[in-house]
Amino acid sequence: MHFKTIIEPFRIKTVEPIRQTTRAEREAALQKAGYNLFLLKAEDVLIDLLTDSGTGAMSSNQWAGMMQGDESYAGARSFYKFETAVREITSLKHVIPTHQGRAAERILFGAALKPGDIVPNNTHFDTTRANIEYRQAAGLDIPVAEAHQPQLDHPFKGNIDLDRLEQTIIDNPGKVPLAMITVTNNSGGGQPVSMANIRAASEICHRHGVPLFLDSCRFAENAWFIKTREEGYADKTPLAIAQEMFSYVDGATMSAKKDGMANIGGFLALNDDALAAQCKTMLILTEGFPTYGGLAGYDLEAIAVGLHEVLEEDYLRYRIRSVAYLGDKLTAAGIPIVQPPGGHAIYIDAKGMLPHIPPNEYPAWALSLVLYLEGGIRSVEIGSVMFGLQPDGSEKPSAMELVRLAFPRRMYTQSHVDYLAEVLLYVNSLKNRVRGVKIVESPNVLRHFSAILEPAHSKLIMD
Numbered sequence: 001m002h003f004k005t006i007i008e009p010f011r012i013k014t015v016e017p018i019r020q021t022t023r024a025e026r027e028a029a030l031q032k033a034g035y036n037l038f039l040l041k042a043e044d045v046l047i048d049l050l051t052d053s054g055t056g057a058m059s060s061n062q063w064a065g066m067m068q069g070d071e072s073y074a075g076a077r078s079f080y081k082f083e084t085a086v087r088e089i090t091s092l093k094h095v096i097p098t099h100q101g102r103a104a105e106r107i108l109f110g111a112a113l114k115p116g117d118i119v120p121n122n123t124h125f126d127t128t129r130a131n132i133e134y135r136q137a138a139g140l141d142i143p144v145a146e147a148h149q150p151q152l153d154h155p156f157k158g159n160i161d162l163d164r165l166e167q168t169i170i171d172n173p174g175k176v177p178l179a180m181i182t183v184t185n186n187s188g189g190g191q192p193v194s195m196a197n198i199r200a201a202s203e204i205c206h207r208h209g210v211p212l213f214l215d216s217c218r219f220a221e222n223a224w225f226i227k228t229r230e231e232g233y234a235d236k237t238p239l240a241i242a243q244e245m246f247s248y249v250d251g252a253t254m255s256a257k258k259d260g261m262a263n264i265g266g267f268l269a270l271n272d273d274a275l276a277a278q279c280k281t282m283l284i285l286t287e288g289f290p291t292y293g294g295l296a297g298y299d300l301e302a303i304a305v306g307l308h309e310v311l312e313e314d315y316l317r318y319r320i321r322s323v324a325y326l327g328d329k330l331t332a333a334g335i336p337i338v339q340p341p342g343g344h345a346i347y348i349d350a351k352g353m354l355p356h357i358p359p360n361e362y363p364a365w366a367l368s369l370v371l372y373l374e375g376g377i378r379s380v381e382i383g384s385v386m387f388g389l390q391p392d393g394s395e396k397p398s399a400m401e402l403v404r405l406a407f408p409r410r411m412y413t414q415s416h417v418d419y420l421a422e423v424l425l426y427v428n429s430l431k432n433r434v435r436g437v438k439i440v441e442s443p444n445v446l447r448h449f450s451a452i453l454e455p456a457h458s459k460l461i462m463d
């Protein structure tokens, strides 16, 4: 190839306006939202990087597929298309559609866990952890040591600590009903897991009779990192790599709102017949019949097409590059981010950027508020507001204080990213004046979604 510019591998057929607001309007919106970005009206946001979940743009082929949705209650054609797409990638025997990832988690853990059990993972996502704790079991995060050093460059910081995995299983006989690996490791910075690590974790688990599950939300992005970073995979297709990843596991939970390229949906897939039967019973009770699982037939169609599109090389090359492009600009400006950039998001290291704000004044939350106030950008805190509250009600600062800028799939263009970089550089120039926040009101579970906060000092940004 002669040309080095990696372009968006699509052209735009439908546009959706986004709205500029004034700083004063954003200040008022923040106050009204209780200084919680989840409680803003989306139309008051200019660039919405709250999540890459269900927010992407669908393709013309997905929309065409939706017109072919079969809405039959049982045995719909759309289900078989969906099942075929999932099986081609995972080879897992039972494919159970769910309305999103957390429904798959709830159903799996409801069937597989008892009080006192332990579920190791590289890092549990917040809903995964919450669903485990809801069963009075414990979610154990055991990423490799490199994962805790935001600035350290390492190709597979998403890896699980294999020694601790084996030790946990040995030390807790009968109490580890399953282990998990999350690809990519979202809460740990969107970092990938190597094939060697998945393979070795699988060997350990199977030696001890413990099934291994993949939290596979971003399996295609993980496959791309394996292709570009792990020896022996450069010439393999993302599909072949994904197939190998799934070949080592006994089951998977999936949010199709990520690498399913859909606006809603997910699945639970697994090989164990008895466990699958239990899960299907639970599915009928709360989600729907096993051939639709809480989804419309047209959703199943969109996912079936999306699972193919997400593995296209042009798409993955653009996807990973557009995130790295922002990462490069921030790194050049000296803004500390989790290195190297993750697959779906840039994670700003708020502890590194705002060392003057103590953890109990939630530096990452404060930074996310300032990004909105100054530039209309919505991001999400992955720090002590999200993870600091312990099951016993005590408070423990999270290992990292991160602000995640998650990129919806196929949604924003390079000029949006240039704008983002400009805002971030501006905020960096006034970082010494940024102050922390305090929690005024919050629920006991998943508090970040609805907590009310306010500036801990007179203002968010001092004059």
Ligand code: F0G
Binding pocket: 050, 051, 052, 053, 100, 101, 102, 103, 125, 127, 128, 182, 186, 215, 217, 254, 255, 256, 257, 265, 266, 406
């Ligand atoms: N696992 C991981 C790794 C996730 O990132 C998510 C969702 C889920 C499970 C749950 O899936 O939302 O479909 O129920 N993550 C979104 C995010 C919400 O913003 O990272 P869900």
